[in-house]
Amino acid sequence: MPSKSEIRNPKSQILRLPFAGLASALGLALAALLLVSLGTAYARPLATLVTVTTTSDSGPDSLRDALVKAGDGDRVVFSLTANSLIVAVSELTVTTTSDSGTGSLREALVAASDGDTIVFSLTVNSIITVAVSELTVTTAITIDGSTAVSLTISGGGTTRVFSVTAPLHLIGLTVTGGAAAGAGGAGGGLYSTSAITLTGVTFLLNTAVGRGGGLYTEQTLAATASDFLTNTAGGGRGGGAYAEVGATLVDGLFLNNRTVGAFSGGGLGSSGTAVISGTRFISNTAGDAGGGLRVGSASLTGVLFFDNLAGSSGGGAFVSSGDSTLTDTQFIANRALTNGGGVRLGPGATVIGGAFLSNTAGSLGGGVFAANGLAFSGTVFTANSAATDGGGLYAVGGAVVGEGGLLRGNTAGDDGGGLTAFTGALLTNTQIISNSALGDGGGLQLEGGVGRFVNLVVARNTAGGAGAGLALATADEVVIVHVTIADAAANPGAAIAVQAGSVTLTNTLLAGHAIGIHLLGGAAVEDYTLYAATPITATGGVVLGAHSHSGNANFENAAAADYHLAAGSAATNAGVDAGIAFDFDGQARPFNGAFDIGADERYGPAEIYVYLPLVMR
């Protein structure tokens, strides 16, 4: 005869099946041991504790879950904070795909109260077609489509699917074929005056004559693992979705959505803040700004913008007014007909890591147009192009503050192949390589504001106008310290063109250009410059220091854009202490007792070998 604990405990029952006799014996032995240890005179049941750890009405470790698990004599206990409240809600089950009547979704919505969940008892691939009129949601409920497999709710191309006036959580279903027409006509698949939460929901092929082709909410949108595919907004922002107050998106996809006419946000539109992670915006189109995304302010982490198109600025994204922080976010092959092929950013723009690759702008800023300056660190700008200025980056209204990073292979139809800074530039340890401008500044053009350039490698850039490497046209001061400007072959341009302002150069390595410093206006003072393979070191008017010299740069591998100093470089130990404690590798300066000229402080083993005897003396 089995003990009570065995009957009660499912695990014991499972164990008992193949080893019934053994388990029974063990169970009896265990019960006997307990009786002995407790010293009780009766067969007390072995109470199992079932712990509730959430106030959720359902799901793992909820009270509802515990009641299902618990057997006779078990104790349901609570591990919850003081004054916790568990609200019992009810489930309403949809049992038919009919648009109305008993068991229909429409009937369930009428019956539902705040906190209720609507579930579905339907076969795989069921489609509920909303034909009579849109479904209205007036209580704060959850519609959990994951209870059926591949559930679709369709507007049949004739009506909007959901009209919502209370907070709604949609789970695990597809909303398709919604059509919002008439005055306003926003939200083809779903229109809401309340906050919307989506989990694993797809909005597919919905249309609105107003805003929000797939979804429109006057409040916030919080979406996890939800996709907006091929939705269209005909008369307002947000081809895929529009969330007036703001949006929080995790692991989503916006694919092939669009706004028709002069409206922005092909994928997503909002006047508020978008906090987005791990989401992809692919092949969306906006008639106006922001092919993929148009928001007031943005915090993006690990987001991809690929192949989006904007009729005006911000091919991938347009951030209008608030702060934006872009972390490890990639913009690839987006296109803007005006400014910012990859992105157009407003004030307070910070870019951390990430990449801008092969974006194009019809006017300024192939990769980025920053309307109020920009701070970037470790960001890569590659193969972007601007029809006018700033192939990789164009910034106005504030300084470009860059740490590390790479601008490579960008092109400008006019000035600033790599970047144009209109209101100052402070760059440290940045590499500017193989960019080209038909006008001035193959690598960089500084149009205004203060410039400070430290440990830059500016290499193999070309310009049709002034300054293959740097074109300095600002009326302000520019300080250049430990900068290498080089080309592997004979570059017909000047490494630096000074067109205005006051430029001071210290520990500069200029190699492989027809002219080192070309003074076209303003003033330039240099010292501790190494001129390597530079036929004209500096044109008339440049104030030359006593410690500059010509010699062999001897880069590690200039043909492969490796501008580290190799053994025997005339730049080694030929510089002065200019207050820079590190080189572009992050290695401490000076090494071997003296500062090297250019961006690199040489730490090579061959150098150690050569100088070791000197150190030892």
Ligand SMILES: [Ca+2]
């Ligand atoms: Ca040194």
Ligand SMILES: [Ca+2]
């Ligand atoms: Ca180094």
